[in-house]
Structures are given as C-alpha cells and as structure tokens.
Amino acid sequence: MTPEHQPGGPVLSVDDLHRMAWQMHHHQGLSWAHIADELEEPLAAVERMAALYQQLTDQSAAEAQHTLF
Secondary structure, eight states: OOGGGSTTSOOOOHHHHHHHHHHHHHTTOOOHHHHHHHHTOOHHHHHHHHHHHHHHHHHHHHHHOOOOO
C-alpha cells in the first residue's frame, strides 16, 4: 500500500508536522496542549517541532536577505 493510501489519511512529512504545529499555534491561536491532542503527539514534542520550524525559517530568511551596505 502506498503512503497516500494508508488508512487514516495521508502521511505527513516531518517538515509538514513542524509547520502545522507552528501554524496551529500562531495562526489559529490553539494552545500547545490542544495541538498535541490534535496531532496525537506528546506536548513537549509539539513545542519542539514548532520551535525548530521557526528556527529553520528564520535562518532561511536571514540567509536570503541582502545587506543594505
């Protein structure tokens, strides 16, 4: 069976889970505990996922910016 056709819905990548946890908290205003329940992950793992996602996107943005002087 392919990952897209497994019971329970599509399989998300680790990056997708990290982004989803961050967006659920920062865009939807959900608590970390609620997000942990929704994603069926431990609370500490969800908080780490979101922090890692933010760190990686901040780093990417900083590398992509040009210096002014």
